[in-house]
Amino acid sequence: MRSRIRALVAAAALGVLLAVPSAPTAVAHGGDRLYTPPANPDAYTQIAGLLRDGRYADAHKISAMIRTPQAVWFGTQTPAEVRKGVAKTTKDAAREHAVPVLALYNVPGRDCANYSGGGASNTAEYQEWVDAIAAGIGTRPAMVILEPDSLALVPSDCGQDDAEQTLTAARFAEINYAVDALEPLRGTRVYLDTGHPNWHSVNSIAPRLIRGGVQRATGFFTNASNYQTEDASNWYGTLISSCIAFASAGGDTAACPNQWWPREDARAWISANVTASPADMAHFVTDTSRNGLGPWTPPAGKYTNAEDWCNPPGRGLGDRPTTRTGSALQDAKLWIKIPGESDGSCFRGTAGPEDPERGMIDPVAGHWFPEQALELATLASPPLH
Incomplete structure (x- = not known):
């Protein structure tokens, strides 16, 4: 009883x-x-x-x-299923006078076939899937996070391409197709992948964004599913946007300041070399879902491969989602990664199956991780109310 x-x-x-x-x-x-x-x-x-x-x-x-507002992920559904799912999400959001964030994750060869591997089998299949997304959105508003890791981790980075880089060329064609199918929709804003500010330099990622069609999209996103601070992500986005504007005016991206320049020097370079209005530049959004305490610093010498991106301990939720960013280039802070869902099985260079940092077997990628969920909520910065 x-x-x-x-x-x-x-x-x-x-x-x-x-x-x-x-x-x-x-x-x-x-x-x-x-x-x-x-x-x-x-x-x-x-x-x-x-x-x-x-x-x-x-x-x-x-x-x-x-x-708290967060993204809705699509990536394993058939075209018919994804059209129905996207339509339901956008209709539900429209009834609430809200804008949904749609994270699309189905590009062929995604994540180098690692923890979150999968995706469409080929370009034609992916294009059919994107067309179904477009039909599901229709004329309703949406913010589209287009394929995390698709540009920061192309097939040639994984050693999975041929000498002619056929798969890498296909990757850029697929992203361009998605931009052209989705950005023209009324009320839809498309953002392309940059990884995060502790990965590619501005000089490395800006050419990939340009090749991926960023100049026909609203802009790009950074720090998706990662833990870099909002300050670092915002600065990285500002530098990338400035570099794209410089290149659009005929400049060489190799000359752009990157995130490791002294900020005073980078600001001086931007002032001298970027003349475009912020309204005409590529805008960006950042993922603040798990970066409240910044990235994890692994114990020195403890692991041969610490996998600091994979379910790191002692992290907290970051800034709440908002489009009132105070920046003319930053459209929003978003929770792109679903906080509480696992990054995958983390072995940190050991034989596993336990995560040696947590003393337990981590859930597979995308599954709920109760211990980490409570950790993120408890250590949120700013605190949850």
Whole structure:
């Protein structure tokens, strides 16, 4: 009887927690909100378990996290399924006068066939899938995060291409196709991949963005699923946008300042070499879903491959999603990666199967990771309310 009463109380408390609406987050066009999708079902299971255990503060933290606007990912569905799913998401968001963030993740050879490998089988299949996305969006507003790691990690980077770089050329053709299919849609803004500021230099990624069609898109995104600070991501985006503008005016991207230049010197270079108005430059968005405490610094000498990007311990949620960034070039801070979902099985150079930093087997990529979810919510900076 006592356990049944506890279960009923937990169910009632869960309903109260999840009935509290998420805070409105204004976007630049029309003052709408960013869309908050239904959470991973396992998040609700975790909340219910915390409530049954009397851990009400922890349950509230997870509830507040999943009631924050974040992206909806598409990548394993057939064209028919993805058209239906995108249409439902954009219709649901439109009814709430909100703008959804759609993360598309289906490019052939994605993630070098590693933790999040998969994707369409070939270019024709991918184009059919993109066309279904476009049909699902229609004329409803959407922000499109186009293929994380697609430009920062091309097939030639993985040793998976031939001497003529056939697969890499196909990758750029696929991204260009998606830009041309999606950016012209009324109300749709498309952002291309840059990896993160501790990966490619500005001089390396800007040419890839240009080859990928960024000048026909709204812009690009950075730090997706990573942990670099918002300051570093914003500065990286500003430099990339400036470099693209410089190249569009006939300049050489090799001459652009990169993220490792002294900032005073880089600002002086931009002032002297970039004449375009911010309105005419490539804009960017950043992923702040897990960067509240910045990147993890692995213990010195402990691991042969620390995999600092893979479920690092002691991280926290970052800035809440918003389009009020205070920057003429930064369109939004977004939660692109779903906080609480695993990065994959992290062995850190060991034989596994446990993650030696956590002393447990990490869930496969995309599955709910209760321990990490609570960690992110507890260590959020700024704190959750």
